[in-house]
Amino acid sequence: MSVPSAELEVLDxxxxxxxxxxxxxxxxxxxxxxxxAAALAHWMSAGDLLIEARRIxxxxxxxxxxxxxxxFHGGYSTAQSFIRMATxxxxxxxxxxxxxxIAQALRYLRGxxxxxxxxxxxxxxxxxxxxxxxxxxxRLASGGVSQRDIAAMLGVSAxxxxxxxxxxxxxxRRAEERRRRxxxxxxxxxxxxxxxxxAAVRKVGGxxxxxxxxxxxxxxxxxxxxxxxTNREVRAALSASLAKLHSAEDEIVRALGIS
Numbered sequence: 107m108s109v110p111s112a113e114l115e116v117l118d119x120x121x122x123x124x125x126x127x128x129x130x131x132x133x134x135x136x137x138x139x140x141x142x143a144a145a146l147a148h149w150m151s152a153g154d155l156l157i158e159a160r161r162i163x164x165x166x167x168x169x170x171x172x173x174x175x176x177x178f179h180g181g182y183s184t185a186q187s188f189i190r191m192a193t194x195x196x197x198x199x200x201x202x203x204x205x206x207x208i209a210q211a212l213r214y215l216r217g218x219x220x221x222x223x224x225x226x227x228x229x230x231x232x233x234x235x236x237x238x239x240x241x242x243x244x245r246l247a248s249g250g251v252s253q254r255d256i257a258a259m260l261g262v263s264a265x266x267x268x269x270x271x272x273x274x275x276x277x278x279r280r281a282e283e284r285r286r287r288x289x290x291x292x293x294x295x296x297x298x299x300x301x302x303x304x305a306a307v308r309k310v311g312g313x314x315x316x317x318x319x320x321x322x323x324x325x326x327x328x329x330x331x332x333x334x335x336t337n338r339e340v341r342a343a344l345s346a347s348l349a350k351l352h353s354a355e356d357e358i359v360r361a362l363g364i365s
Contacts, residue, residue, distance in 0.1 A: 142206040146191070146198070149208060153192025156185050171249030182249045186259055190215055212258065240270040247271055303355075306364045318358050325351040 156178070163173045174182045191198060191211050198205050198214070205211050246256045253271065257264040269276040307318045325348060332344040 143202065146205070146208070146211065149188050150192045150195050150198070153188035153190070156189050157192060160189070169249070174249070182246075183251050183255050183259075186246065186251065187212055190259060216258070243267050243270045303359055303364055307359065307362065310362055314358065314362070318355065321351055321354050321358070325355070 160170050174185050178185050194215050243256050253264055253267045257267045307315050328348045335341050
């Protein structure tokens, strides 16, 4: 990129006309944009150099993060950003009018794989079926990059990065959540079925509905007592009574032909 060089012109704005003020503002704006474009070009060139340095460093057997810590002024996170920008140079140059700083560049590249482009621009889901992003996240973490920075670099959520870095704990938590969800769904279905039965019996009305209601209320009282009693024999007796009360409810429902 060719960038015009210019020294900063200091104007006494109190002596300028409105047209001169706008002309000066536009001039400084243009110089700033050119300077930003030049900075991006330099950073992508730095990324090209770092890509080659990483290839040589990894061949030497020493961790890439150690080389960066010792030799690169910008640190690991900045090095990865430069490498990412250099990898996708063509995409960024196509958007030169829109992407004018490093933050915009990294935002535009979110969701793309960390390696060379493969086909048209597209994102990765959090599932990451081929594991390339997960592996890259682990390598970044081993180099000391924070989970938040990794998420920003790879274009995924921070919780996705955490799951990649802690797969065993993540699997255990998912299994526990499935069990809790199953328990909640089962309890909800039981309540819905019971409410539907109660409504159907009330619709029948008369002494049958009254008897059913009394059994239901008695079962609730017995259930509360069962939860408070500590004597094992009494608890066993209450459990047996509760089972009989529920059985009586079911008998009434079956006799009425209610499903």
